Amino acid sequence: MFQLEETNLKPDPFDQFDLLYKYAQNEGQESPEAMALATSTKDGSPSTRFVLLNGVSDGCFIFFTNYDSKKGDDLKENPKAALAIYWPKVNLQIRAEGNVALLSADQSNSYFSLRNRESQISAWASQQSKIVPNRSYLEQKWKEFDSKFEQSVPRPPNWGGFMLEAKVIEFWRSREHRLHDRIRYTLQNKGHWCIQRLSP
Template sequence: MDDILKAIRNDHHQFDQGKLEEHFGDEPFKLLSRWLREAIEKPATEPNAMIVSTIGLDGFPRSRVVYWKELLEEGIVFYTNYLSDKGKAIEANPKVHALLYWPEMERQISISGFAEKVPTEMSDAYFESRPRGSKLGAWASHQSELLVSREELEARVAAFSEQFPESVPRPEHWGGYIIKPVNVEFWQGRASRLHDRIVFNLKPDHSWELYRKNP
């Protein structure tokens, strides 16, 4: 164990994959779209994985990995169970944070914003695209609640499979959230830990302030 810890401590990453140019535009979405596309094309490992953090009902922050599924003009979209811990947290406090990280590209995107439910027709369309097993899982899983046994969960899946022998409708408790950003930071690793940090911050007049941060 000590040898492993020593190896990690002495692993000095060079950060030499790129830099951020000086022309960023007047809003964050074009750069966000480009980085998402480049992560998919590289390909990065799990390019659509996103860590979403909320403030739980107990007052503690809580993070989990979800998949972003769409980027719209006003924000980034993910889908979940509205009755889950994160759904309840968002209902009580819609301020959220999202983090995307691609180690192969030495890039991070940090997004602070407000989460709100997407229109029902949008959730319907995405749910319809999911595999049958995932659709049944959305009905069977009482997400974040105590589960007595695996058999209990599998029994519910079997019961809903019988209830919906053909098409599986979207349950009302399942759907999408869009995170509408108020602050977006683009982080590009650079040599000697002198990383590029470019921030877009939404101003009261809904224009974006652009600035750099020290690494």
């Protein structure tokens, strides 16, 4: 069984994350990419929801959404967020906190082009977080955009990626007698992380 011991920790938390992600996958964890994303308004009112982690790159956690959604609005007002991932199959939790910025248009276009057509159409049909009269309204909107884009589907201008540039990442592992492992990585300067064990 994998344990979080000082002797086996990676110096870079993203290398550690990659190791644990693959471990969870190999152990049969369902939907290991699911993560809770917490945002808040400029006055500090919080909200959270599950989104898909679409990748890790250059010290950032990547996710995609509608810019006009509740989380999109929050991030415009207050570009800071926290995320949490829990893999019950292997009793592991990962938290991260940091600033959030938009991915480039090219990066968002590249990912959007990889989505299946049905999901691309849905990105156009859904005005995320807006009130609609019923499901039939959404289905009709989907059909309208399906007819409009007979061939390739362009990325909606209000849909794309965000990157959370982590400044703190914590790995938690359940242990017997509730003496759980908590390992915190704190970014000191570019590329250098301070690693500390926290009391559970």
